[in-house]
Amino acid sequence: MVPFPGNLKESPSQTAGPYVHIGCTPNAVGIGGPYGEDAGARLVNDKTKGDRISITGRVIDGANAPLRDAMIEIWQADADGLFNSPLEKRGAADTNFRGWGRQAADGESGQFRFETVMPGQVPFAADRMQAPHAQFWIVARGINLGLHTRMYFPDEADANAADPVLQRIEPRWRVATLIASGARPNYTFDIRLQGENETVFFDV
Template sequence: MVQPLGYLRESASQTAGPYVHIGCTPNFTGIHGVFETDLGSGPLVNDKTKGERITVRGRVIDGSGTPLRDALIEIWQADADGFYQSPSETRGTADPNFLGWARCPGDMATGEYVFETIKPGRVPFRDGRLMAPHITFWIVARGINIGLHTRMYFGDEAEANAEDPVLARIEHKVRVPTLIAEREGNTYTFDIYLQGENETVFFDM
């Protein structure tokens, strides 16, 4: 017998903030004793990690051009040889001295995030073509109902970027630069725009 389900109502959606930092980075918010350190706040690299050391920094910016001061950013990337630190990695063994994942709350005054990491190697797309070196970003903040996924590509990898199958799928090529971080010294700057003329390309993942 079919039973009516009209009494089951969809729960109201919630944004990530303002409690996301309390749950994910309690030490950052001044709540100590829950965890020794906040998950994902440790170093990605150590003195044995293979690859070129780089700094990635930027801000998450709203439609008015104002940096968010309560964003939480996570990154996930391959190691210098293009292997992921994951149980599903079957192509080879990832560098045991590279974590591959990190979490950073934006600075409460400036909104800036900073990651000290290494430049990743190229990894294959599902059809075997090599993707350009990139770092995957996940962003949550007050006012964002579902975490946003995007990628950061490297401005000094023009040849690899031109071959990248994901970038090639972006219909409006004028928006591709929103995924490209420019380099100054060993630092790449990647500002993420949630809305507006320079809105970053986000992916449905």
Template sequence: MHGRSHPWANALGWLPETASQTGGPYVHIGCVPSFAGLEGMYGGRDLGAACRRDGHVGEAITVEGHVFDGTGAPLRDALLELWQADANGRFAGEDGSDPAFDGWGRQPTDGETGLYRFETVRPGRVAWPDGRMQAPHIGLWIVARGINVGLYTRVYFEGDPANEEDPLLARVEHGERRATLMARAGEDGVWRFDIHLQGPKETVFFDV
């Protein structure tokens, strides 16, 4: 979208590119309308509101946490999308994938507490392009005001022995930084994964 043109730009026959915009309220209106108080759209339920359905295969888990800014304050208007394989390591649409699991979800952070929550399943292992097996993981994409380009990170499961041989984790040069990619087990199948956008606890983000 172009802003107001300048005389010199018109004289040259082209318009300059305007500055990029960060995610604003329209992101929620279009993606999770219930967050903006718009009920009944998309057939009555926001797209991506549920990753799993009755009859799914594998261990049911909950992944939840906060997205913190550089001052340590939780963002209450962020939007996250989840992408993952099913319990057998197959993505939605692949032969043999679980028909009761979509492998994708979309959730806003809570407008009061900043908490996000995904009801999903613990994923299986999938192959790296060279054939090595990756550890079970979940991909997360994060947008919010102040973020010009969506951020991508991964959720691994603390204590999983497969983490030691995961090809992508091995590429994180500083070993202590890998801890920022680890979800920690709580009670009743809840895994805690906080995201820090800046600061000493900054989460590792990937350029994808």
């Protein structure tokens, strides 16, 4: 075996750096983009069906500090539990609901905010339904692979108790890391990357 040359240093890890924001949310970070509004800036319009809700939160690191350079995406079903996707075969989703949103965390507070609608239940298998939820994807400096998680609603206790995904989480106390706080129409969901009450992330 040839010894590793001492004059060669380890290459830096790949990282999202500022490039995610330059490419994905240029207007949000003040550099201007080809369009007046960043893709994913709005999930709803004035014709969207369903109960309007807001989801506000922060991405928090292991030192309990909010990440101010995170980018967060959200996916969810419409009020009837249908996805705005060509793969949706159960019926026609609300054409006035995008079903996907993207926000850059605020550069000072680290806060993100989505204006959306209360999602309907979606099937897990032929005879089982998932509780209403939103799926999150998070990327930031130092996060080499985007993190996937879910947010469930505290005022859907019965549906949450029967949710087949939540039922698989062990130890059971970690289920609470996926439940938002607040009540309709305003919810708060902080995503903790490490440490006490670390959010459950999914290998998707």
